[in-house]
Amino acid sequence: MCIVYAKWYRSLQTVRPRPKALILFKKLIRKVSKSSLNPIPIRISTLSDPLQPSERICRLTEKALKLAYEYDYPVILNTKSDLIIKSPWIDAVMKLAEKNLIVVQISISTLDSASAHLIEPNAPSPEKRLKVAEILSSSDIPIVIRLQPFIPRVSIFKSVKSVFSELKAVGTKHVVVESLRADESLLKHLESKLGIKYEVEPYQIRETERETPLLRPALNIRYDNFRIMAEESKKYNITFATCKEGLFSLHTSPDCCGIYLLKPKVYKVRITLYEFYKELKLLKKSSIDRIYQIIHNKDKYICYSNLDKYPSIIRKGLKYHE
Template identity: 30%
Template sequence: MRGGPDGRRYEASQVAPEARRGRGATANPDGRFEATRRESFDDGWPDEAERSRRTEVTAERARHIITRNASPDIPFDRSINPYRGCEHGCIYCFARPNHSYVGLSPGLDFETRLFSKPDAAVLLERELSAPGYRPRTIALGTATDPYQPIERTHGLTRAVLEVLAHFRHPVGIVTKSNLILRDRDLLAEMAAQGLVKVAISVTTLDPDLARRLEPRAPHPRKRLEAIRALSEAGVPVMVIAAPIIPSLNDHEIEAILEAARSAGAREANYVLLRLPHELDDLVGDWFTEHYPGRKAHVFSLLSAARGGKTYDAAFGTRMIGQGPYADLIRRRFALAKRRLGFPEEPVRQTTELFRVPPRAGDQLALF
C-alpha cells in the first residue's frame, strides 16, 4: 500500500488519480508472464514516472503484417493492426492483456506505451504480391483502433488502405473514431467497387459514462456523425453496441440502435463484456472507483452469463454469453433490429476484383 495526496491508500499496482488524469485504467499491474512483481511505497519523494503519464510511441519492426486466425466464431480469417496498444484508454478493451506479451502492463502501459509498425504498407504489398496468395476480407483494427489519436501523425492506417485499394482487396474496418472521415475519399472509391465495410463502435450515448469508460475516444455524437457521413458517401456502415455491460449500459441497447439507424447504419451487432486474463481485476478496480455500489451486481450478472465464471473463452458463446440474462439481451437486440428495419442479410465485400498491380520492370503479359 502507499499513500496519495488525496488521502486515499492505494494498492501496489494502483495509481493515484493525479498521475493518470485523462486515462482509463486505475492501475498498472505487472503482466502475467513477469517473474517479479513491483511494490510501490511512499518515500516522500515525488515519482516523476507517475506524475506524468505521457504517451510514448516506439517503432516495432514486424516481419509480417497480416495475422491469421482459425476462430470459428468470427467472420474473418486474417487481420491487420498497425498499432499495438491504444490511446483511447477504454477500460474494457479485451486487447489489454496482449501488452503482457511485450513485458508491459495491460493497465496504464497499454494506453501510454504504444507501438507503431512503420513498415506496415511495405509489408502488406509484399504479402499480397506473394505467389499463391488468395484474397479474403482483411479486418483492420480488430485488436486496437486503427484511428486512435497517434494515427493523425503516423498515418499508417491510411497507407495500408492505399495499398488495399491499389490491389482492389476487400477490407472491413472497426473503429470508434471519427478520424476515419479523413479517409472518406478513399473509402468511397473502394465502396463503389464493393471492397469495404466500416463498423463503428458505440458503447453509450451518455457523454459522462463515455468519458469514464473510454476517456480519449471521440464523443458518442461524433461517432454518430461519422456513421452519417460515411453512409452519405456510399460506404456501408455497421454499428456495434459493444461492450454490453450489465447494469451499466444495457438499458441503452434500443436507443443506440435507433440513433445509429437514423444516421444510416445498415447493420448492427453487439458483444457482451469480455474479461480475459488481467482484465477481470482492471475492470473490477475501475468499478470500485467509479461505481462501487454497482460492482457486485454487475459481476453477478456477468458470471451468470459466463457459466459461473467472469469469463468463458468457449467459441460460439464468448461474444454473447449464455443463460437467462444473455438470452434477454439477444432477444432485445433482435427485436430492436427488426422494429428499426435493419436488413437481415449483411453487406459482403467482393474478392473478384483482386489483382497484383504490375511493377516497373515487370514483363508484360502476352495475352
C-alpha cells in the same frame, strides 16, 4: 482509448506503430492478386484502433487503404475515431467505396455520454461517432455498429428501442454485440466507476496458472438482452449478430461481421462455428464431417483443403483457426 482494456497494458508509455505490418500487407495482397486468388477480406483492425492520434504522423492505415484500393482488396475497417472523416483518410475510404471494397465498423460501448467518458476517456463521444456513421452512410458506405464492450445496464441506458432508433437514423446496416470480458479487479473498478453490479460467469473453457481468469455477464443476462436487441433490430431492417457469444439462434445476418455488405461478392471467408450451426439447422441431424464437406463444397468458403495456394501468413493462421 478504452479504459476497460487499456488497464491491461497501462505500463506502456507510448504507442509504437508497426510499419512492418504494412510491408507484410503489401506482400500478401500482391501475391493474392498475382495468383488470381479470391481475396479474404482484411480487418483493420481487431485489437487496437487503427486511427489513433499517432496515425496523423505515421499514416500507416492511410497507406494500407491505398494499397487495398490499388490491388482491389476488400477491407473491414473498425474504429471509434472521427479521424476517418478527415482528409486524407476519408479520401482513401471513399475511393474504396467506389469499388464496393469497404465496410466501416464503428465501436460504441454506450450512447450515454457520461458513462462513455468513464469507460473511454480519450475517445470521441458517442455523438461524434454517430455523426461519423451518418456522414459515411450518406455516401453509401456500409456501416456496422459494434456495441462493445456490452455492459449490462450501461450499453442500453435508456431502452433498446431508443438505441436502435438512433442507429437507424444514421444509416446503420448491421449491428454486432460483444459482451465485456474482464478480470475480477477490473470488474470491481467498473463497479466503483459506473455504480453497477451484475451476475458473472467464467469466460475461458479452462483456466491456466499464467492467465488471470476472465469473467463475463452470466448467460441469462446476455441472452435476455441480446434477444430483445435481435427482435428490435428486425423492426428497423438492421441485421444483427453476436461476437464470441455462441448465441447463433439470435443472428439475422449471413455472417457475424457484416462482410456480406461487401459487393461484388468475389471474396472468400473462413469457416466459423456459425456456418456449422446454419447447416445443422437445415439438416436437423448430421455428422461434423458431413457438414464440413457441405460447407467445403460452397465456393465462398476457404477451408484447410484449399488453402495451399494462399500466402503462408494467411495459410498458417487459418489452418490453426480451423
